[in-house]
Amino acid sequence: MAVRWWRRFAVRGVFWRQYLDFGVTNVPFYLVPMTVFFWTIFFFFVAIPARRAVLSNLRIIHPGASRLTNYLRTWLTFHHFAWTIVDAADHKIAGREFAYEVEGEEYLTQLGRAPGAILLTAHMGSYDLGAAIFAQRYGRPIRMVRVPEADEQTAAHLDASLERSGAGAVKVAYNTSSMALPLELLNAIRAGEIVSIQGDRPVTHASQRETRLFGEVVRLPDGPFMLGFVAEAPIFPLFIVRTGYHHYRIIARPPIHCSRSAGERDVAIARAMENWSQILEDMIAAHWGQWFSFVPIFLPAKR
Amino acid sequence: MRPQFGFAFALSRLLARLSGRKVCRAQWSGLEAYGVCLLVFGISCVSAGRVLPLVVRPGILRVALFAALPVILWGGFLLLYYVLSLVIHLFRRLGLYSAATNAPLQQLFFASLTTILSFFLLRSGSGWLQSLGILWLGLLALNLISIVVERLFDPA
Numbered sequence: 463m464a465v466r467w468w469r470r471f472a473v474r475g476v477f478w479r480q481y482l483d484f485g486v487t488n489v490p491f492y493l494v495p496m497t498v499f500f501w502t503i504f505f506f507f508v509a510i511p512a513r514r515a516v517l518s519n520l521r522i523i524h525p526g527a528s529r530l531t532n533y534l535r536t537w538l539t540f541h542h543f544a545w546t547i548v549d550a551a552d553h554k555i556a557g558r559e560f561a562y563e564v565e566g567e568e569y570l571t572q573l574g575r576a577p578g579a580i581l582l583t584a585h586m587g588s589y590d591l592g593a594a595i596f597a598q599r600y601g602r603p604i605r606m607v608r609v610p611e612a613d614e615q616t617a618a619h620l621d622a623s624l625e626r627s628g629a630g631a632v633k634v635a636y637n638t639s640s641m642a643l644p645l646e647l648l649n650a651i652r653a654g655e656i657v658s659i660q661g662d663r664p665v666t667h668a669s670q671r672e673t674r675l676f677g678e679v680v681r682l683p684d685g686p687f688m689l690g691f692v693a694e695a696p697i698f699p700l701f702i703v704r705t706g707y708h709h710y711r712i713i714a715r716p717p718i719h720c721s722r723s724a725g726e727r728d729v730a731i732a733r734a735m736e737n738w739s740q741i742l743e744d745m746i747a748a749h750w751g752q753w754f755s756f757v758p759i760f761l762p763a764k765r
Numbered sequence: 766m767r768p769q770f771g772f773a774f775a776l777s778r779l780l781a782r783l784s785g786r787k788v789c790r791a792q793w794s795g796l797e798a799y800g801v802c803l804l805v806f807g808i809s810c811v812s813a814g815r816v817l818p819l820v821v822r823p824g825i826l827r828v829a830l831f832a833a834l835p836v837i838l839w840g841g842f843l844l845l846y847y848v849l850s851l852v853i854h855l856f857r858r859l860g861l862y863s864a865a866t867n868a869p870l871q872q873l874f875f876a877s878l879t880t881i882l883s884f885f886l887l888r889s890g891s892g893w894l895q896s897l898g899i900l901w902l903g904l905l906a907l908n909l910i911s912i913v914v915e916r917l918f919d920p921a
Contacts, residue, residue, distance in 0.1 A: 488868065495798055556866050557865075709795075
């Protein structure tokens with residue numbers, strides 16, 4: 463079926479990605495703050511489902527806050543998102559270098575030396591930029607697992623962007639219902655590659671289980687932990703957050719071991735997921751404005 | 766290893782060096798980006814605000830246009846980026862321009878535009894508008910001097 467032309471202009475349409483590339487190559491750097499500011503306002507009003515999702519997530523993170531405060535926080539989240547995608551595009555197209563510091567350098571070094579590992583991250587800060595920086599710094603290829611984009615053209619554009627920003631060291635694999643992906647990832651880890659997975663949002667048809675975040679029930683993907691269990695590979699939680707204008711902080715946490723020595727498979731996975739949810743909760747609490755979860759994560763309370 | 770501080774403008778780099786810091790040429794300073802952004806956009810807004818009463822009669826429309834001026838100017842800037850990109854495209858085809866991105870020429874254009882508007886503000890007769898123009902022109906002159914100083918003492 464022919465793709466309707468107007469889908470290009472939908473919020474997740476390819477037009478905006480192409481326009482972003484245009485902006486990065488044409489807007490003087492000293493006018494970017496103003497441009498980002500106005501576009502944030504535009505998308506804050508246009509991207510209604512995303513705005514509602516962020517707002518509903520923020521209500522759980524900040525239960526005592528007023529509606530207006532959480533609306534302002536939602537706007538700030540959109541603003542951070544705008545900056546991170548601008549920076550990622552700037553890195554990809556103009557080769558812009560960013561200032562970054564590392565928290566948990568020892569874990570990052572361990573990850574860089576690991577003979578095959580899982581890099582567990584979240585839709586937080588500039589994960590695309592983080593993967594590219596890591597791949598370049600340690601000279602290690604990364605296989606990044608992503609949720610497929612709803613728009614095919616946008617997906618193709620993003621793939622090309624990621625692979626270009628990682629100078630060929632970042633390969634994209636899509637998280638679909640296909641059974642081939644887990645085997646492909648297992649083989650990649652066994653071959654010494656690093657597999658990057660976002661573990662803060664379940665994907666339809668992909669394996670997931672319930673855990674707790676901010677005292678609420680959420681469903682998170684358990685695939686990374688199953689993979690860690692089968693491959694006997696360490697799982698490194700890693701985040702990259704924006705700390706200021708063109709400044710980032712890479713935050714690495716101690717590896718999670720989900721191995722056979724930890725007991726039965728289900729027990730080991732449950733324990734590892736509990737560990738991961740605690741790390742994720744701490745990160746979100748500290749950097750709520752950079753948790754780009756544009757779908758509601760928390761399940762409605764069971765009554 | 767690259768220094769911790771990076772500035773895009775020669776004036777900022779020179780001031781940082783004079784205060785004993787090691788700096789490099791990089792767009793890492795939020796103060797620079799946000800400060801110059803406010804100044805350029807502010808001068809454009811003020812200049813447009815001065816012209817508006819000359820072309821729009823007093824009334825609701827004028828009030829509405831004044832209120833929407835920043836958004837209208839933002840739209841105008843977007844249009845200018847596009848028109849300039851077409852001109853730069855033409856330059857590329859003629860072999861007159863070959864930089865990786867269009868940003869350097871766009872930066873030059875907007876800096877020149879702000880300089881011209883600053884000269885008009887100098888002739889406005891209003892004290893604070895004149896000081897805004899003087900601020901831009903002063904910073905521009907200091908930055909040009911800093912470029913020369915940087916070239917003389919640190920050719921790398």
